[in-house]
Amino acid sequence: MRLKLIQVGLGNHGQGVGEHFVLASRDFAYAGLVDINRSAVTEYARKNKLPESLCYTDHEQAFREADADAVFISAFSPVHYEIAKSALEHKLHVLIEKPFVLSLEEAEELNSLAARNRLNVMVNQNYRYFATVIALKQTLQSANLGRLSFVQSEFFYGHEGKPYQKTMDNYVLLEMSVHHVDMIRFLLDSDIAQVTGKTWNTPGSGYAGDPHVHAVYQTESGVNVFYLGSLLAKGAATPWEGAWIFQFEGGAVHLDDLGDGYGVYIADGRTKSRIGFQAQELGGIHGVLAEFAASIREQREPKISGADNMRTLAALLATAESSKQGKAIRLIPEG
Template identity: 30%
Template sequence: MTHRTIAGGEPVRVVLAGAGSMGRAWLSTIILAPDVELAGVADIDVGAARSAVAEAGHPDLPVGADAVALATAVGADAVVDATVPEAHHPVTTAALFAGLAVLGEKPVAATLAQALSLAAAAEVTGELFMVSQSRRWNPQLFALQAMAGDLGAIGTLTTEFFRAPHFGGFREEMDHPLLLDMAIHPFDSARFVLGAEPVAAYCEAYNPPWSWYAGAAAATAVFEMEGGVRYIYVGSWCSPGAETSWNGVWRVSGEKGSARWDGDTEPVLDADVQPVTRTPAPYSGIAGALQVFVDALRTGATPMGEVHENVPSLAMVEAAVRSADGGGRVLIDDVLQQAHEQALREETRADVRAALAGWTSVRHALTT
């Protein structure tokens, strides 16, 4: 999708929406980023915004309760949305229609229907909306993806994730804390490593008897990907001892061998192929996502993480949850179609609804 570009010569002026823990991580990242100027910080708790800019050493930065109003007042070019998931849809919609590009935290929205609405809103406005799926911006993951390309046909990709964090708060009360709050990261990374989109999902989620979570803190999911590859995710958020990396432990199994990644160090290729020397990826974490976002605004290129490209990762989560709740295999196209119908029912903007109605196939709309 084409989007508005911003000429060089002056830094891209950004307003940060959200002054919570993730917002403060973004605050320090934006301050240090080249070719970016932090123009203000917004939070519904204006006191939290004031505290955040003061702690960052910039007490004179403009603050406010409404990110779009603040961005308009200070002449910003873009909004970085680090609000809670429930706020992603209203904040991003308002920003796009105010002529602001948006770099948003995952998930793209609280529901898949809202995610489709945001993709349509980006089409209508011609503004860039990119999702910062931060764990995809990992040079080691890029190296694993390159190794997967050396293995010939791929049969299986696996991720094992076992940790035991005591978060407190909302995560410990969720119905599916692992699938809804964490699994989107490896699901998104699996799409990247394989260069393939999901076709179907089967998932069993459960809560071990010692779990301190109210909902299912453990899950096993099997995804059929395009080309017949299987992606298998096994994880638990209540598994003390021998904990894996936060990135999980990965294995790619192909016709010429395998590649393995422990999530923290460089991946290892075990295959009967001549290793190819490649330049390491220059991006890492949210700083890398911000760099790619700014580059896309300058050049007009469609970045990895653009809203249409990111939505299938949320669809994988939705399909896994449906399978876990209802049993049986769930088709991704069915999930997308039902979300599309819901988006049409819920959409309040006539122009966005018209764009959604013009999608003859949701998968086609997302991939073209």
């Protein structure tokens, strides 16, 4: 039997996620649809042949009245905290879009509330379920190229931000780099111990928060990851996962286009080969929803739990703090 889900946030992004992933899910059926824009939520229901009785404009009312097991928050990031807190207070499991929330204090409060109520909080870091990222991790584990020396990652995209994004702090970090910093932790199986970062703006950009970032993330395992990202890049865009090189003693592993299309490559200075892989049956948000459902049914903590994702959030906020202070920020004590 499918679990019953309330989706909160049915703007353009939420509708896309709902139509392509929630409606296709084998694990969830809608118990409620919520958006403050009445026409948006009713149009979504009409287009997808869902009863209008599922529609709400007030998430509190939906949480009180709908017979549900869980909530999927696809609303914009500044309201994540208040909606997630309300859902947990109504004894509902929570799946929440990245970024989890906007401060570590908010994250800690939600995680504590979930633990007290024996509820799950999971963050939709869906890049961990991309076929390219899974293939890259498998290749890193099997490449047999010796010791890993360093990692370089780049992401460039010319993004026309939404109104809320143009006013928020830490724009590029919380809205985009959150994916790549989480990839660092996932791919290297290591948390970030220290950050030296610089974020900056471009005059006349229209953004209050910085759209550019350069940082060095030192992992707990001792590997330095050099990251450069921009959401205001005017040249050729990289794929969403970015361009990566993992430099080992005996060669390198790339996620990039080295001549045969974007994908995973192994190169040793003389030859290069592209690693073949198959599309994931439950890739991207399909995989996230499946894991969220499994964690509820099995009464266990989900992968990419709120507690786990706090370490990604901490690294992002430390990047901003490093830029303000002009010095490295230590996240994990030495020794």
